[in-house]
Amino acid sequence: MSYPEHRFETTREIEALLFAAAGPLTEAEIVKRLPEGSDVVGALADLSLRYAGRGVVLAYVANAWRFQTADDLAWLMTQEREEPRRLSKAAQETLAIIAYHQPVTRAEIEAVRGVQASRGTLDVLLELRLVRMRGRRRSPGRPVTYGTTDSFLEHYGLSNLSDLPGMAEMKTAGLLSLDLPADFAVPDPNALALDEDPLEPDAPEFHVDFIGEDAAST
Amino acid sequence: MSYPEHRFETTREIEALLFAAAGPLTEAEIVKRLPEGSDVVGALADLSLRYAGRGVVLAYVANAWRFQTADDLAWLMTQEREEPRRLSKAAQETLAIIAYHQPVTRAEIEAVRGVQASRGTLDVLLELRLVRMRGRRRSPGRPVTYGTTDSFLEHYGLSNLSDLPGMAEMKTAGLLSLDLPADFAVPDPNALALDEDPLEPDAPEFHVDFIGEDAAST
């Protein structure tokens, strides 16, 4: 089989897989299903191009690929739209703080907002699986730290945490440090914070993945 | 708007509609949802051509249009997928009690749940290796005590049992309601159980050992 034909077959296969799938598929999942030796990376690049600007586009969310409708066509989708559960302002703010500052403890969330987290803020986010318990801070009392889930990324169409809007500007402005000094080094939310014990020492991915899968199947 | 651009928009719109729809759409349905005057027939013809020979094709079945994966790629779709099992409510509850109250006997689980534990519930948890027999209670009848396993910790992302969220976190998550009795406490599963005899994993039971030896010698 000549090279281009091989590549064409691979794009067809990935196209079919992603179209049929209920949720995003990671590169590894795609590789596992395709014949050995398929150039998945190249084919994904081809597909991206092929679908750019179309009514259905190839998107990279939560470190996985999915087809989705173009966002400028939202007006067409009135029948498909689910009435989303509206997050309260407090819940939205809390979600933003968790997303940008993770891992973050409840006390830290409260410090940023200047009010005590009330009932129905954190638990709504946990229940919607936008937020999860990540680990424990290595500080007195070992408070639980919170972080976002894969379904958070999927919901907001982010490929990963560094894709959060305005992240870079906030970082340079020092606005993401939990301590007050403005010149403080900003922790990378992707990396495990140094003073955090993993809830899962060797396979933190498992938990994350799992939640993603869960969300996809519901 | 020039004609081709108009036509291109219509193909995009139909693409998105058919992709997101829960089932095939008839031409009339498509016409109804698109802006008035859209050339639906022409756009459908364009789309048919665009997708011909791809991994996903536009198909006309039972007087309606839908995207479907190409016939020759059916082998990709039948790939088996490991679906995580959903724990039944009873199993979830039993697991929660074992996690917090371990070591705990079957009778004690039933006392908390207020219903008889069905044999299947514990069996499922044992089979999933979330729960294990831990030892025997030093009380009449020497009932078997149950506890959680390492894979339980792994699954829930806990480094050890003391990481199990306690009352403080339950409060944080908004789970503890105010009408709980004042003496409500969540036990510490990490506490050493003094009234428990080990099951002795190396030499589980004389009986078992004996049979093993017997079988080996014959």
Place this chain on the structure above:
Amino acid sequence: MSAGFQPSLDFNAAATAAEDGEALIIDVDGYEGPLHVLLALARSQKVDLLQLSILKLADQYLAFVQDARHLRFSLAADYLVMAAWLAYLKSRLLLPKAEQPRPEEAPAEEIAARLAFRLAKLEAMREAAERLRTGPQLRREVFGRGDPQAIRIIPSNAFEGDLYALMSAYIGQRAKESQRSYRPAPPVAYPLEDARDRLRRLLPDMDRWTPLAGVAPAGTPTAGPSRASYVASTLSASLELVREGEMEARQLEAFADIYLRARKSEATA
């Protein structure tokens, strides 16, 4: 005294008091807390939050709290603590600098800068929340496959569940447990009258010695009176019939089976 006025501490006063119960949130005209009020006031200065005039801000806040207190007598402690703290900060900002600053007090400018920074942080988070809210969201602006094709599913040993679900399950039951009261089911007894009527009906057929166990109804293991109740009621009824001279009973020794038969006075006589 100065330590208590550190900005990182002042919000916790009311919070710790409310720790055991519901958080007390007094919604003052839509503001969730003093920091949100300050932020709204600071925005009206139309400068970079970090260049904010804390003096102006303090004045505005104090006026706000005055007004709010006028309308609502029970203003949350948080708001008043913040007001007191701002008044203190303002006085320190206005006072000429001491030649030798007291070591335990941070310079007022630094405290003011920290407050400005906190406001900037909160503002950034609100903007972030807004950006997330208005951006494309799944099933609101963008849509996935409406009709995913079935992929054959095989059961596996992996299972779904997260800590939150586990905690919810646990609490749900403990709550149930605490509400449950003990209601013993009254045992159902076999009425004596029924036993007597039944014996009378059986009497014509009981001309031979029959063990009590065979006379008493067998009963069903799941519902109705227990076997013991059937036997006991039948025995009592039979003793009554013996007294009335309609029946004979005998037992060879203690704990042995009891035998019953109809009394055939005319026949034997």
